[in-house]
Amino acid sequence: MAGNDNTFSRNRFSLTRRQLLTSAGGLAAGGAVAAALAACTPLASPKNTAWTPPASPMRFPKGYVWGAATSAYQVEGAWNVDGRGPSIWDTFSRAGGGHIVDGSTGDVAADHYHRWKGDLDLMKELGLGGYRFSISWTRIQPTGSGAVNQKGLDFYKGIIDGLAERDIRPAITLFHWDLPQPLQDAGGWPLRDTANRFADYADIVFGVFGDVDADWFTLNEPKTLAFNGYWYGSHAPGIMDPNQAAAAVHHQLLAHGLTVQAWGAHGVKGRIGPVLNLTPVTATDPAAAEQTKNVDAVENRLFLDPVLKGSYPTDAIGSANGQLPADPDQFEALVKDGDLSTISSPIGVLGVNYYGVSGVDLNGTMVKIHKTSTADWEQIWAPGLYQLLTRITKDYKRVPLLLTENGIPDDMLQNGLNDSARISYLRSHFQQAARAIGDGVPLEGHYVWALLDNFEWAEGYTQRWGLVHVDFGTQKRTPKKSFDWYTKVIAANAVSPV
Numbered sequence: 001m002a003g004n005d006n007t008f009s010r011n012r013f014s015l016t017r018r019q020l021l022t023s024a025g026g027l028a029a030g031g032a033v034a035a036a037l038a039a040c041t042p043l044a045s046p047k048n049t050a051w052t053p054p055a056s057p058m059r060f061p062k063g064y065v066w067g068a069a070t071s072a073y074q075v076e077g078a079w080n081v082d083g084r085g086p087s088i089w090d091t092f093s094r095a096g097g098g099h100i101v102d103g104s105t106g107d108v109a110a111d112h113y114h115r116w117k118g119d120l121d122l123m124k125e126l127g128l129g130g131y132r133f134s135i136s137w138t139r140i141q142p143t144g145s146g147a148v149n150q151k152g153l154d155f156y157k158g159i160i161d162g163l164a165e166r167d168i169r170p171a172i173t174l175f176h177w178d179l180p181q182p183l184q185d186a187g188g189w190p191l192r193d194t195a196n197r198f199a200d201y202a203d204i205v206f207g208v209f210g211d212v213d214a215d216w217f218t219l220n221e222p223k224t225l226a227f228n229g230y231w232y233g234s235h236a237p238g239i240m241d242p243n244q245a246a247a248a249v250h251h252q253l254l255a256h257g258l259t260v261q262a263w264g265a266h267g268v269k270g271r272i273g274p275v276l277n278l279t280p281v282t283a284t285d286p287a288a289a290e291q292t293k294n295v296d297a298v299e300n301r302l303f304l305d306p307v308l309k310g311s312y313p314t315d316a317i318g319s320a321n322g323q324l325p326a327d328p329d330q331f332e333a334l335v336k337d338g339d340l341s342t343i344s345s346p347i348g349v350l351g352v353n354y355y356g357v358s359g360v361d362l363n364g365t366m367v368k369i370h371k372t373s374t375a376d377w378e379q380i381w382a383p384g385l386y387q388l389l390t391r392i393t394k395d396y397k398r399v400p401l402l403l404t405e406n407g408i409p410d411d412m413l414q415n416g417l418n419d420s421a422r423i424s425y426l427r428s429h430f431q432q433a434a435r436a437i438g439d440g441v442p443l444e445g446h447y448v449w450a451l452l453d454n455f456e457w458a459e460g461y462t463q464r465w466g467l468v469h470v471d472f473g474t475q476k477r478t479p480k481k482s483f484d485w486y487t488k489v490i491a492a493n494a495v496s497p498v
């Protein structure tokens with residue numbers, strides 16, 4: 001396990017972390033990053049940069065789902081209550097050693113486990129059409145296999161029924177990174193059997209909730225778990241091995257495919273798909289085209305191609321600049337006959353998490369080309385959303401899209417509740433979403449990350465992403481200014497220019 005208390009290791013796909021891993025110079029490469037930052041200019045196409053929003057409000061199609069999202073470990077707390085078993089995030093956060101910047105854990109988080117009724121009322125007040133949450137595997141199967149914990153099922157039944165009473169459509173994610181610890185002890189996602197264990201767990205959930213008309217999501221951001229968890233070591237389980245990361249990619253995708261099949265076999269209502277975080281990338285130097293193509297393969301096509309085309313890109317894994325530096329032969333050996341047809345089982349919806357763009361330099365390092373939010377990996381560039389949505393629609397078979405996450409943490413310079421930076425961010429991204437719909441993208445909804453301030457993984461409680469402020473001492477909820485603004489957007493089903 002890595003003892004990560006330096007600034008590099010906390011980032012999701014930080015320029016520094018990537019530089020550290022891909023350059024022989026290691027830490028000394030910091031100077032090169034600074035030089036790249038100083039030298040680079042955005043090369044986004046004029047079509048993307050020239051567009052300006054119309055002076056009148058942009059309207060959304062009838063039935064467009066305005067949502068907000070959370071995930072189990074980040075909000076629930078109650079880590080050892082009612083039979084819940086330990087996940088890799090309990091182990092990772094409780095281990096100390098600088099894994100979490102403020103030394104915190106998700107033991108209590110936003111105490112949503114005990115306060116969910118009030119939180120559902122807040123959603124109603126906001127006017128949400130959809131709420132995306134995740135089910136904690138270890139509440140349902142405390143050890144990740146075998147016995148089912150009825151109290152865990154009851155908790156989610158309460159939420160599902162509560163949403164129905166308030167006329168809010170559930171978007172249910174089966175897995176948001178909280179792998180049962182016993183399964184990690186057995187090898188975790190680099191082990192093929194974990195995909196089968198996941199399919200068994202999904203089978204239990206579908207058996208109980210098969211009549212719930214929802215947008216079902218298999219796994220959240222398999223990329224982040226594989227890379228941050230098994231390559232950079234900055235997230236649970238804190239491993240630093242690109243070969244394990246590559247294996248974790250394949251086995252999570254296999255788990256996704258098996259789950260889509262289980263969903264079909266149960267005749268579950270609604271539709272199902274994965275949630276992928278995707279990132280448009282741009283060369284910062286005309287000579288960096290190949291490197292940029294490699295980074296695009298690692299960041300985007302490694303996930304989109306198997307799910308939507310039934311094949312892996314050939315340029316994602318290898319030793320060239322910008323590639324995932326795992327052994328391509330070892331990776332190929334993991335992919336058994338039939339795996340790709342399982343992974344590409346037809347889906348009814350694709351969840352897309354959008355947090356921004358990145359430049360790529362000659363080293364194949366992801367570098368900064370736009371201002372970041374308080375989260376240093378998040379380069380804010382709303383036209384990138386349009387670029388991404390139109391690209392998915394053009395390059396892949398047509399599938400309904402939901403933006404399953406999009407948001408920023410509070411600006412350090414703004415006092416908590418007066419979050420006008422979040423309003424500007426959301427406005428510009430809603431506008432680009434409307435623009436994409438106007439150009440024929442089948443985008444059907446937009447979930448803001450997040451409903452509540454919560455446990456932001458390795459950043460602990462130092463970044464607040466919520467529409468609702470949470471005082472973690474008293475658990476008092478206070479809507480921020482963005483909450484009121486979003487209420488008006490939802491009521492009008494339109495986003496105004498100012």
Ligand code: GCO
Nearest residue numbers: 071220221224353405449456
């Ligand atoms: C992710 C996760 C969320 C994060 C959010 C902000 O996309 O990383 O789905 O759990 O909290 O993205 O980093």
